[in-house]
Amino acid sequence: MVHNSVDTFLPDERRMTDENRLIFTLGLSSVVGHSSKVSSEFLGFMNHLNIEILSMTKLSGDLVRYKLSTHTFGQNVIYTEQIGSTNTELKQLARSGAPEGLLYLTDEQLIGRGRMERSWYAPAGSSLLMSLLFRPGDYIIPAQAQALTMLCSLAMVDAITAKTDLSLNIKWPNDLVWKDGKKVGGVLTEAEIEGDELSWVVVGMGLNVNIDFSDQTEPVPDRPGKPNTGHPPLAHTATSLSMLLGQDTGDLRLPILQDFLKNVEQRYNALKQGVSPHYEWQRRLIGLGQTVSVTVLDDARQVQGKITSVTESGALRIRQADGSIVTILAGDVTLR
Numbered sequence: 001m002v003h004n005s006v007d008t009f010l011p012d013e014r015r016m017t018d019e020n021r022l023i024f025t026l027g028l029s030s031v032v033g034h035s036s037k038v039s040s041e042f043l044g045f046m047n048h049l050n051i052e053i054l055s056m057t058k059l060s061g062d063l064v065r066y067k068l069s070t071h072t073f074g075q076n077v078i079y080t081e082q083i084g085s086t087n088t089e090l091k092q093l094a095r096s097g098a099p100e101g102l103l104y105l106t107d108e109q110l111i112g113r114g115r116m117e118r119s120w121y122a123p124a125g126s127s128l129l130m131s132l133l134f135r136p137g138d139y140i141i142p143a144q145a146q147a148l149t150m151l152c153s154l155a156m157v158d159a160i161t162a163k164t165d166l167s168l169n170i171k172w173p174n175d176l177v178w179k180d181g182k183k184v185g186g187v188l189t190e191a192e193i194e195g196d197e198l199s200w201v202v203v204g205m206g207l208n209v210n211i212d213f214s215d216q217t218e219p220v221p222d223r224p225g226k227p228n229t230g231h232p233p234l235a236h237t238a239t240s241l242s243m244l245l246g247q248d249t250g251d252l253r254l255p256i257l258q259d260f261l262k263n264v265e266q267r268y269n270a271l272k273q274g275v276s277p278h279y280e281w282q283r284r285l286i287g288l289g290q291t292v293s294v295t296v297l298d299d300a301r302q303v304q305g306k307i308t309s310v311t312e313s314g315a316l317r318i319r320q321a322d323g324s325i326v327t328i329l330a331g332d333v334t335l336r
Contacts, residue, residue, distance in 0.1 A: 058125065059105060063254055064261075072101035073132060073268070074261035082108045082124070086131040087190055087204040093133070094192070094200040100135040103261070109206075126211040126240075128185075128253055131204040132264065137197040139272045145201055146314030147271060149174055149189045150281035152203045155263035156185060157284065159256050160207075166244055169286035172307070172316050172333050176207070177286060181335055182239040184208050208240035210250040282310045287335050294318060297330035307333075 061077030068074050076099055083089060083106045090104040108124035122129060134148055157168050157176060168184055171177045176185035185207040192199045216234035242249040267277060282288065287307050294303045294316065305320040316328045 059107060059253060059257075061105070064103065064105065064257060068258050068261060070101075070261050070265045073265045074101065074103050074258070076102045077105060078102065079105045080107075082106065082110065084111045085109055085204075086129060087188060087202055090131040090133055090202045090204075091190060091192075094202060098133055100133055101265075102133040104131045104133075105129070105257075122206060122208070123211060125250070127209050128205065128207040128257055130257070131202050134201040134203065134268070135199075136201060136268075136271075137199065140198065142191070142193050142196070142198050143313050145189065145191050145198060146173075147277055147312075148201050148203055148268075149187050149314065150277040151267045151271060152205060152264060153187055154277055154281055154284070155267055156205060156207065156256075156260050158263050159259035160184075160241070162259055163252055163256050164241060164245060164249075166241065170281060170284045171286050172310065173314060173330065178239050178244060180239075181286065183237060184239055184241070184244075207256070208238060209253050209256070210242045210248060211240045212243060213238045213240065214243070276312065278310070278312050285310065287333060291336050292318070293334045293336060294328055295332045295334070296328055297332075303328065303331075 058081070059079060061079045064074055064077050064079075078089075078093075083104075086104040086106055086109065090098070090102065093102065093104070106129050109122060109129050132152070136145075136148065140147060153170050153174070153176060157170065160176075161167055166178075168176045168178060171181070171183075174187040174189070175183050176187075177183050185205065188204040189201060190204070191201040213234040216238075219233055240249075241252060271277065285307070289306060289308075291304070291306050295301075296303060303318055303320070303326050305318040305326070307316060308319050308325065309317045311317065311327065316331070316333070318326045318328060320326060
């Protein structure tokens with residue numbers, strides 16, 4: 001079932017308890033400008049109740065837009081409880097003329113994937129699983145599309161810090177990781193080019209919010225028909241906000257998402273003015289100046305050396321033992 005909030009701000013009555021329905025209705029009266037004495041007196045009280053109750057409610061387009069301060073990003077939302085892949089769905093909508101800023105959001109991805117077709121494990125309701133649509137053709141060229149990956153990574157890291165005080169790092173090319181290198185989130189950016197311009201860019205993101213990987217001790221197998229898409233046991237490679245904080249974090253999905261959208265819009269507006277996220281993104285890169293091993297995506301060869309920098313287009317620069325510099329467009333980094 002798809003709950004689409006593009007055309008309406010009304011809650012889905014079938015998915016709300018009586019308590020939630022009462023609170024949302026009263027809160028909505030204040031939002032749309034009812035000036036009765038009751039609404040005025042209850043405004044502060046209602047704000048508190050909305051935080052308490054709505055944070056425990058499943059995500060929806062209505063909740064995302066409620067009190068969201070953006071003009072574009074997140075104002076149009078398509079929410080579904082379950083979908084194959086948010087990136088796949090949003091790419092189809094992009095080709096049909098969907099507006100910039102459209103957010104495709106789900107509670108569960110059946111065939112969620114990361115780079116190189118790797119599977120993404122996320123039980124229903126445990127994570128933030130979403131894709132955002134950009135139409136940046138007037139502002140950046142195709143070679144600069146990686147700026148949107150950088151922008152969204154920084155926006156999410158800042159949102160997490162604001163809501164949890166946790167400070168995550170970025171691992172080249174598109175992972176959000178804890179200090180020990182365990183993955184907390186990831187980004188998958190896909191684009192379509194017409195002529196020499198970007199027609200659209202879809203940035204998909206997954207964030208492990210309220211999930212415990214400690215019992216995931218078996219290797220993740222390859223996806224059917226997709227060799228080399230498996231990975232080591234998640235207990236060894238992944239973590240989540242709940243594991244890092246040592247507490248249930250189910251109520252953090254909505255505030256983190258809203259803060260993320262606000263940050264995306266601010267950073268995107270800066271990008272339009274020529275302010276690149278490149279240097280800030282590079283400063284937060286884990287492994288910078290350290291010796292690493294990189295498996296190059298094109299030919300599976302191994303490159304070892306120190307990370308010296310990342311180019312504006314997102315390519316990794318490695319100084320090898322003989323002093324030569326190798327530029328790598330796509331690959332996997334192993335910290336040593």
